[in-house]
Amino acid sequence: MRWDRLFEDLEDQLSSEWEAERAALDSEAERLRLSRVVLRDRLRTAATRDRSTPPPSFELADGTVFTGEVAGVGADWLAIEPAGQRGGILAPLSAICAIGMPHADLLRSARPVEGTAPLADRMTFGFVLRDLVRRRLAVTIHRVNGSPLAGTIDRAGADHLDIALHDAGSARRVDAVTGHRIVPFIAIAWVRPETAAPLI
Template sequence: MPLRDRLTALLDRDESTAAPSFEFRDGTVVAAEVSGVGADWAALQPSPARTGAIIAPLSAIMSIGMPHPDLLRSARPVAATSSLAERMTLGFALRDLVRRRVGVTLHLVHGRSLSGTIDRAGADHLDLAVHEPGAPRRADAVSGHRLVPFEAIAWIRLEGAALPR
């Protein structure tokens, strides 16, 4: 059973127990509820509730801690999922952020972070206009541009935005 299916099983878990803890490739650990699962990424809502959803490439999740009942439940086969969700790649999700002009902070696998607005998202990389967190993307606020391969991304925090389920 692939990791994607195990995460899908956590979408409707009993949230009265401790939230799963996600350890990312950069060493960060975040307690969060799974709020969506795409082809190669997961949407997470940090717990306790804070602003800013997280997008995590599945390849950047190093481990997930969770209560034993959730671990067992996630190992059971899940009902058939939407073929649309199975086709929604990380690039697809990031192109939605491009359209909505959502500010992000990219946490890279080596521990550095970059804040700004994604200008373009391709199949395996994105273009980021770098600016201060929380600032709108305006030409005079942009301090530089970065081309970032998806494999360099440990996780992405969205500024005050949530992802649809």
């Protein structure tokens, strides 16, 4: 009888050690998986969230906070549809300082992404800005230093843009242009087209 109890105790100890080791391996595998998660994937998951819960909030480099839905995610940018406002905004991922969202959405966004978006992953911030150039849309560029520039983007390079300055909401006409600026992308907190045209 004593031997039976001894073997049962040894069996229980071995089983407990095995479970503890398996739990440690599972935890380590999860930590390794999470170390490979990028912000872009979490935002892509946020774009498909349940809209019956409060929308996320986005704090940007100039101190502006937008509450709204993720409308699109590219290689290095995010499109947001602010709640209660017309149109959308574009923000480089580097200008996002913090994102607030319900805890359930936060946990869901850390799960593995289902499927990929190869086209969106190749669409850079410059690519989207070049589309605004092509459409000749008037924009307001809000810079990280807090000062806005209103006008029309004439050219968008790999890491900067040229903007012709004119009054917000007016068309780019030669007599309306008051100046020109070259703006590096790293200086941009967000961009708002002056029309409610789709961003992407």
